[in-house]
Amino acid sequence: MGRLAQTKCFEQTKDDVMAKPLRDGTGPRHVAIIMDGNGRWATNRGRPRLFGHHAGAKRVREVVEACPDVGVKYLTIFAFSTENWKRTQVEVAGLMSLFRRYIAKETRALRDRNVRVRFIGDRVRLDAKLIQLMDDLEKITEECTGTNLTIALNYGGRDEVTRATRRLAQDVYDGKLDPASVDEETLPKYLDTHVLPDPDLVVRTSGEARISNFLLWQSAYAEYEFIDTLWPDFTAEEFARLINGYGARDRRFGGVNA
Ligand code: FPP
DSSP, rough: TTTTGGGGHHHEEESGGGGGHHHHSSSEEEEEEEEOHHHHHHHEEEEEEEHHHHHHHHHHHHHHHHHHHTTTOOEEEEEEEETTGGOHHHHHHHHHHHHHHHHHHHHHHHHTOOOEEEEESSOTTTTTHHHHHHHHHHHHHHTOOOOOEEEEEEEOOOHHHHHHHHHHHHHHHHHSOOGOOOOOTHHHHHHHTTTSSOHHHHHHHHHTOOTTTTSTTTEEEEEEEESSSSSGOOHHHHHHHHHHHTOOOOTTTOOOOO
């Protein structure tokens, strides 16, 4: 039994209808999270923004560990967007340093917890040391069969579709792809997420109700949860509540249910 399964929240809800998705598999298989609010969390405490990012990193571990308890097989988190380079040089450098330290520190624990890690996004602007750590983490966890953790780093949905389109166009140019055969199944094969299922549930913390260029193609039929909690305050219990709430939703994908 995982840590969350031993908590009060899970004990309280285990036998009532709210816990149904946890038991019968009607919960989301793939949850994607926009982890927002680190800066405000730190400012509220009179601390520099990076203090909030460090607190946010601790929450990543807690949520990853909770995934097996709540039946989430795929977790995708938005760590750094293609637009985040507009932040101050101090914040960008601090975030890059945090990513390097996080990966170096968590690699063994992630492998021991059977978590397979992948990165999505464009690596070209990232420094060589960080890219090496990302490659190593992907390699070290590639045999893991538990939770699939995907970290979006220098990721933007439009950038991803643009890069995918460029590769697709190159294949047409090289005679490997017939333009007449291009359908809705074609482009996803060129996306960074080509091995992942589409997200069922997209969560954004901190009270902002926008998707900020996250998984634009993949989220066409996702359910959304915009919650007020700032990311460093997000807990495994709140995660479990969202998973349970999802089970009550009626997903029709444009059709009608009997
Ligand atoms: C958005 O909050 C958050 C980010 C741009 C960074 C997310 C990074 C982490 C949670 C750190 C750890 C991640 C990993 C994978 C180790 P914000 O700074 O925009 O908050 P604000 O809207 O309150 O300013």
